[in-house]
Amino acid sequence: MIMAEGGNAVDAVVAAALVQTVVDPLMCGLGGMAVAQVMTRESEIVVIDALGQTPSQIRPDIWLSDYLGPTPDGFGYQVRGHRNETGAESVMVPGTLKALANLHSRFGSTPWADLFADAIRIAKSGWTVRPYVQATLDNDEAKNGRMNYADKLLSTPDGRRIYGAADRPPRVGDVITNPELSEVLRHIAEHGSEELYKGAIADLLASSVQRDGGLLCIDDLRHYTIHELRPLLGKYRGIGLSMPPQPAGGIQTMQILGILNEFELSGLGHNSSAHIEVLSEAMKRALQDKESLWQKSDVSEDDYLSLLSSERAKTAAEAIRNSERVQVGRVHEDSPNTTHVCAIDEQGFTVSLTHTLGNPSGYIPTGLGFMLNGGMSTFDPRPGSVNSVQAGRRRNTTACPVIVFDESGPILTLGAPGGSLITPAIVQALSNFIDFGMDVREAVLAPRIAATSNAIDLSNRISRESEAALVKRSYEVRRSPMNYAFGAVHALSKLNGSLEGAADPQRDGHAAAVF
Incomplete structure (x- = not known):
């Protein structure tokens, strides 16, 4: 209106x-x-x-x-x-x-x-x-x-x-x-x-x-x-990204994308077991790094930015290729009701x-x-960490409104409610759009996975074949009863002057155009 x-x-x-x-x-x-x-x-x-x-x-x-x-x-x-x-x-x-x-x-x-x-x-x-x-x-x-x-x-x-x-x-x-x-x-x-x-x-x-x-x-x-805040700028497959830095969710999201950038995901088959394994291990590594910083008594902006180095991404990617798995400890979750x-x-x-x-x-x-x-x-009631109760302290969040751009200007904007599932949801929507050539609606509606623990959570529309292959690889796999699960991405794209939008059907969202 x-x-x-x-x-x-x-x-x-x-x-x-x-x-x-x-x-x-x-x-x-x-x-x-x-x-x-x-x-x-x-x-x-x-x-x-x-x-x-x-x-x-x-x-x-x-x-x-x-x-x-x-x-x-x-x-x-x-x-x-x-x-x-x-x-x-x-x-x-x-x-x-x-x-x-x-x-x-x-x-x-x-x-x-x-x-x-x-x-x-x-x-x-x-x-x-x-x-x-x-x-x-x-x-x-x-x-x-x-x-x-x-x-x-x-x-x-x-x-x-x-x-x-x-x-x-x-x-x-x-x-x-x-x-x-x-x-x-x-x-x-x-x-x-x-x-x-x-x-x-x-x-x-x-x-x-x-x-x-x-x-x-x-x-x-x-x-x-x-x-x-100074926008957190980066690139994925040569395409520009802008995200909010700490205390918001851009660091973790950008770190996962940096690891994925070391793989030719489009050649793995969308939501194949190989694709899901790379996604989940990248998610767990970024999550582990964030949690490690949260346990410290003092953390600087440089500490967070160091997680985005190309050397770190290459090392993580090589470990994933060698089937070296990360074990995630207790994770600080965020409210899904956003x-x-x-x-x-x-x-x-x-x-x-x-x-x-x-x-x-x-x-x-x-x-x-x-x-x-x-x-x-x-906030942790126990003193001693950067997340302990203290007067005047800002709350951390996984919220991550994103703008994607190229030389023509913005081509995509997206974000999601979903607490700790925001990061996996945004990463996959971006990858669907960029790696797999999906339009914005397909990128948002495609079935997703999440790895916010040592288990891999699958949307109910992920194939049983992929699930069986992951189990055979000794992963703990949990299948959601929900067809649309794990965050609720809302996105708009602008390609060649044409606007399109999509809202994840698991919630009450709606995409509309005004002419």
Whole structure:
């Protein structure tokens, strides 16, 4: 709608993200965090880190005496009473709205207030619960030591009023109205994004969190800033890539592609056992390197960039050819409940945005209608590592909005929700597009694998022949019951002036063109 009325790709992404904050309340929101990338007509690349930041009042030992251990699936740490993942104590300073405002002020063409119209209308008139929203609520988080999302959603008086009107969690077909959120959005539309950080909304948010035992304070909101990052630039098969660096997911993604660049993948047969073995071993090596850095007490930018050296890629590729396998230890996972939006326009803008609540806290500040992130759950309550609890620390993420370009300009943009499965999903979509000559729809919809542990996970559409060959090679193989699995890539391509798009069917995504 925004682009049809003359807005550009930045306007469209901001408006779409605002609507997502209404209709995906467990995945993203004004209380969430974001990573964004923009390429302009002049090929200027801007990367924005609007990730959550730990409150200034937090103590490194705050949960040490209540520490129960890592979650079984690796996504975060267990603390007695779920205090680090649920409720006011689990909240980090949110950044999403700052990112949207920054992008709009620099590149937008539609008036700020106009971008809120659909989000305000939908919050007030209501939206229908979709199958994926219910699937998220039904997911068994308790088996991994976390509180179930349905319980989180109804954990505050406001949550019960907005989402539990039928004395139960929402189900498919229910219509959710949220007049408080509608009014908050209207206020921000009229008075600007700083209302969430320095204005009336900031005061209400901080006082609610503090009243309910949380640590985030008004000074945290007032002093929060986004970080503009130097884009991580590289090439795959001679084609340009731009990704967000640490603390986002570009290093791991680029490292895997660097290893794959040493192989002629197109000659292996797509999703053959040989192809899957190379993919999985490259994924495990990059994952192992990232985890090794996360365990250290001090890590520099150079430490991360060293993972991308051509010598390291060649050494890894040679080890894979020699059937030398990597054994992956405990892995830090990331929340799969994230969302992504991207856009390309005729004015030359290419925009890619991934935003999330991380681990939703369930905490809805009194009278505001939106949930805050529960990002503190991914920090280690034990002191001593770069991922330990510490005031003012930025959250790490696998989010990785990507722009692909050649001498003509951008030819592809993509990203994905899916937590730790974002990296495998993006790598395979890129390889499908570049190595196997698939169009964007084929590249996104092709069956994928994942290797985020010592096992290889297969989409249900991977052939039984490939599975049997991998088992014969003594791999542990796990077949997903899902036909579309492992991340949910959303992508747009621009080839020879023709635009095409695709959204992974496992979620609620949609690709659309405006003429």
